[in-house]
Amino acid sequence: MICQHCGKNPATTHIKRIVNGELSEIALCGDCARKLGYNGFFGDWGLQLGNLLGGFLEEEPEQQQELRCKGCGCTFDEIARTGRVGCAQCYQTFRQRLSPMIQRIHGNTSHRGKSPLKAQLTLRPQSAMQVVQEESSPLEEKQKLLREAVEKQNFELAAVLRDEIKALKEGKHHE
Amino acid sequence: MNEMKKWYEKSGAEGDVVISTRVRLARNLRGVPFPSHLDDSRKKRVLEAIHEAVIGPNSLFSGFFMWIPVASLSRTAAVSLVERHLASPEFISHPEGRALLLSRDESISVMINEEDHIRIQVLQEGLSLKQAWKTASRLDDALNERLSFAFDEHLGYLTQYPTDLGTGMRASLMLHLPALEESGIINRTASNLSKLGLSLRSASGEGGEENGCLYQLSNRVTLGLSEEEALSNLETISMQLLRQERGAREKLMQRIETQDTVARSLGILQTARLLGTREFMKLLSNVRLGVSSGFLKGIAPETLNRLSVLGQPATLRLPSGQEELPGMEQELLRVGLVRKTLSGA
Numbered sequence: 185m186i187c188q189h190c191g192k193n194p195a196t197t198h199i200k201r202i203v204n205g206e207l208s209e210i211a212l213c214g215d216c217a218r219k220l221g222y223n224g225f226f227g228d229w230g231l232q233l234g235n236l237l238g239g240f241l242e243e244e245p246e247q248q249q250e251l252r253c254k255g256c257g258c259t260f261d262e263i264a265r266t267g268r269v270g271c272a273q274c275y276q277t278f279r280q281r282l283s284p285m286i287q288r289i290h291g292n293t294s295h296r297g298k299s300p301l302k303a304q305l306t307l308r309p310q311s312a313m314q315v316v317q318e319e320s321s322p323l324e325e326k327q328k329l330l331r332e333a334v335e336k337q338n339f340e341l342a343a344v345l346r347d348e349i350k351a352l353k354e355g356k357h358h359e
Numbered sequence: 360m361n362e363m364k365k366w367y368e369k370s371g372a373e374g375d376v377v378i379s380t381r382v383r384l385a386r387n388l389r390g391v392p393f394p395s396h397l398d399d400s401r402k403k404r405v406l407e408a409i410h411e412a413v414i415g416p417n418s419l420f421s422g423f424f425m426w427i428p429v430a431s432l433s434r435t436a437a438v439s440l441v442e443r444h445l446a447s448p449e450f451i452s453h454p455e456g457r458a459l460l461l462s463r464d465e466s467i468s469v470m471i472n473e474e475d476h477i478r479i480q481v482l483q484e485g486l487s488l489k490q491a492w493k494t495a496s497r498l499d500d501a502l503n504e505r506l507s508f509a510f511d512e513h514l515g516y517l518t519q520y521p522t523d524l525g526t527g528m529r530a531s532l533m534l535h536l537p538a539l540e541e542s543g544i545i546n547r548t549a550s551n552l553s554k555l556g557l558s559l560r561s562a563s564g565e566g567g568e569e570n571g572c573l574y575q576l577s578n579r580v581t582l583g584l585s586e587e588e589a590l591s592n593l594e595t596i597s598m599q600l601l602r603q604e605r606g607a608r609e610k611l612m613q614r615i616e617t618q619d620t621v622a623r624s625l626g627i628l629q630t631a632r633l634l635g636t637r638e639f640m641k642l643l644s645n646v647r648l649g650v651s652s653g654f655l656k657g658i659a660p661e662t663l664n665r666l667s668v669l670g671q672p673a674t675l676r677l678p679s680g681q682e683e684l685p686g687m688e689q690e691l692l693r694v695g696l697v698r699k700t701l702s703g704a
Contacts, residue, residue, distance in 0.1 A: 206438065207437075268393070272393075276511075294582070
């Protein structure tokens, strides 16, 4: 479907609105959605990030690719494609991969507002981190650097790291 | 009950520019996937849990809120909720498994199973950010007594869209900006505001004019700022915008052409036999400009606020009980409303 505003780009966001007393929907491309002030929507962040990670991280180990959130069964791909996070637990399950996206939206920061009334409701961040393996091998170290490079949009460095990761992996296979 | 004035029938602080204030809080139940990952039966369980907490016999709120399952509404009634800013278009587009809690004066609404399990919304006339936040936060606390919310120390309240993480709070002001729109600097202003973490957009989503120069100014950043900081940021910047708009209005109203347009607009509103939505909103905007600058006397700002909500198509045909009205009948109804309201003013 083509964007109904510019009539050029493919539409990526569907906006529901009321026109003259009736509910209607307009399909927009990312640019027009932003131009018309729908930048609060997460839709094209997801698509952008999906493309970005798809390009750089396709060398990820199998089990990471297939990782499903225990809370809702979502994969990271689904989140990146739809732009919607499946459940609260997804934020722990995919913490490392979601954090660059969150930083791009809000900056590198953490919550400073109100908290729920009861302390026991809080999910401790330490337990959240355990979902992703923490021991670091040279390969994992490089993968971490790669993610950071992507986060900082340092694509030259990212390309170098991607090649190094590829070489490391191939080296392993030859052993 | 009919005597109770709705927020859109009043006018508040800085009411010459700020029509209304809205504070929205997004909350999700702990341990339950977000609504888009729930089937209808699990959505129903979320509804039941919240119904129990809010409407149940031991609830603090019993009698305060109306419980409105969206699927029980006619299309007209559902669209009218959006016209009165009580629900989002997205919310009414999929009625199944969704309900609205609505206070009798329509100043507090809670969308259940929209993008998040709970979206608390407080609406108030004029500039009233702190008061609206206080009310929303108190309701949040009261719900939290009965319900556990998904929360993380670093990410704050966990929401379906990462854009809402942190406070989950979106505060917005509905602004009438005819002079900034006329001077053509509104787009530049919007892009400057965007650098300050705020978003300014036409309240209709496209081309301000068709919605009578109404704009929405809201905070974009929800993580890393406390609610109070976000609100005071929004208020400070909105005051600058208000000054700009007022300055531009003063110049605009000195022009004989503008005075002519404003005076004619009131004349048309008072004497027209048919009024389409778009023309109506434009005329109302012109009259609002005239009233707020003191050029037109004898019309209260709240009269215009009331008209701009009650004159919307679905809200207009709601009392008739009809799902559709031929265009002309709708316009006749609007003329009736306008004349009655203006003569009572």
